Amino acid sequence: MNKDKIFSSAVLSKSELGVDSMKKDEILKDETLSKSLPLISNVMLQAKGPSGVDLVDQEKSVEVDKGEFWKQPDGLGYKPCLDFSRDYRRDSDGVVKNRKRYLMVVVSGGLNQQRNQIVDAVVIARILGAALVVPILQVNVIWGDESEFADIFDFEHFKNVLANDVRVVSSLPSTHLMTKPVEGSPPLHVTPSWIRGRYLRKFNREGVLLLRGLDSRLTKDLPSDLQKLRCKVAFSALRFAKPVQELGNKIAERMKTKGPYLALHLRMEKDVWVRTGCLPGLSAEFDEIVKNERIQRPELLTGRSNMTYHERKMAGLCPLSAMDVTRLLKALGAQKDARIYWAGGQPFGGKEALNPLMQEFPHLYNKEDLALPGELEPFEKKASLMAAIDYIVSEKSDVFMPSHGGNMGHALQGHRAYAGHKKYITPNKRQMLPYFLNPSLPEAEFNSIVRELHQNSLGQPELRTSKIGRDVTKYPVPECMCNDSHYDS
Missing domain, CATH: 3.40.50.11340 (Rossmann fold)
Known part of the structure; x- marks a missing residue:
């Protein structure tokens, strides 16, 4: 049995367990639909929509919108450039x-x-x-x-x-x-x-x-x-050890087999909610657990202890919840069939914490879902090695987005920039959250506002020198990358 067949069977077995919502009858339905597409296209050539616009043009418009999410930022021709003096x-x-x-x-x-x-x-x-x-x-x-x-x-x-x-x-x-x-x-x-x-x-x-x-x-x-x-x-x-690199590459390749994929770094572990002074918002019971632990271990709170949870959230200091991530991705143009790899530790609240994301994006996987039996065994109980696998799969993704700041997100921002400014979405939490909390805002207007807020937060080149104290491993331009108009030596 070849690798593709092994992986196909692995995904099907996970489908039956509810990891991937596409069932066998839906796959058959898709195959039937694909055979019918030429006939449907011929009919559509004769048809008009309610507004008098060709349905074919509408279809093309949808396809353009669908592809927009995967569109890469303009790297302005910057390439690695380490010419020492x-x-x-x-x-x-x-x-x-x-x-x-x-x-x-x-x-x-x-x-x-x-x-x-x-x-x-x-x-x-x-x-x-x-x-x-x-x-x-x-x-x-x-x-x-x-x-x-x-x-x-x-x-x-x-x-x-x-x-x-x-x-x-x-x-x-x-x-x-x-x-x-x-x-x-x-x-x-x-x-x-x-x-x-x-x-x-x-x-x-x-x-x-x-x-x-x-x-x-x-x-x-x-x-x-x-x-x-x-x-x-x-x-x-700093290249990962061969066994780690090889497994990370395999898992990334499995994500790539059916097209582009998004990698999410979800910061939803219990200790993250405790340390940030934020609440998971799953239920009153889960929020109470976090509050109690914070009272018992006040030293875990990472600063600004005088701020309330709401003040922290509105200041953009809290991790995004699964619901926030879902709404943000939809507004930015991610389609329901988008393939998503999520990196990170076990979310507080387990699978329930991921429900909003899974319901909207059923093709949601992590390394445990994608690894074949026994592949992760040598790395279990070794948090750094498991994090390294997440790093590799995230670095190789077409689009990356962290739900919260942190060292992994910062390292990946620089790594993806150095690789040609691969798309990296930085959630503009402080500016977007007021719109997230406005239930009267029509969806189309909400989506338009969110896209506008993120038009310069998609991994475009940024000069490290434009702000004091920026890390060159996060912003490698201009010292480590150059283009035809800028050559730093």
Whole structure:
């Protein structure tokens, strides 16, 4: 039995379980309809609609609207462009040949927080002219994932891609094993000169520097060459380990077999509702559970504790619910037959939380739906590896949309931009929610307003330099991408 037949049988078995609403009799009906289309088309050529417009023209109009959702933004000709300066290239030989200084880093958080810190660890190693020892991944206290760097990422690829920028080693050499490292945890947003001034003298003396807690420690506004290095690490060097990459590719291919697909990153887990100070809105009972947990664990609330739930929601600080996502997608032109992959953890409330989305878009799948028996088994109970599979399938999608901000959404925004500005919908929550709460607004007017609000939020090129503090791995133009009218060197 070939792969396509295996996948077809897998989808049919899930249909019977209610994952995909298309039943066998509907498939037969579709086949009968397709055979009848030439006859129907001939009849339509003779027919007029109520307004006197040809029905064929109406049909064409529907097809145009249907295709609009999948239309990609104008990338303005931007392509990856990592041309390092002559000074950077001249200094590289001395940096990679250095055998005196070794930087060790401990990175924390979930997968995409770790990615961000690894990117900055490479840049800090370059700033200090040091070799980088493969980063140590701190066990996540929430997920308990004990995966090491090489379980998640392709270490040899990482080392080889960066061979001309920073020397990467798997462990300290024997000459440095007994050295007591200089330890540090930089404050937020430090500059290269701060790092050199704070650590270089001790580093030269001791030979080993151990840094912890690198999340957002390095300034986002670096010299051009170091911004390019950030991009090189994020978009080229950090490739997932082969077993993870292969399964992610397979699942993405299964989504692609029947045409384009949308990837949604849904942030509807219980801890997300607790931490954001928001409510799932499924029922009074579920809302009460979230409120009680927040009272019992106030330290989980991530800031602005003086705001009410309603104030947070109207300020755009809450994740979109499944109903919000459904209405937004419909307004932006997604059709009922759109194929959707949803990434993320188990929604609080289980399948009930996804009901509005499933009812409107029955072709809704996640990795558990699409994987064949046994395929996910090696990755179960390893949150970072499961998140990596979601990342791969989302990156390869035709359209991506997050229901809330976060590290994964930010990483994918940059990755998709670097790949040619693939469509990325950023929900304009603060401006659109008043219209969502207006029940008297006609659907056509609602849809028109929502489309207008999002016309510049579809993944078009944006200059990182247009706002202070933007991350180049989220906005790679202009330092890491160039076109015929703009060449940054």
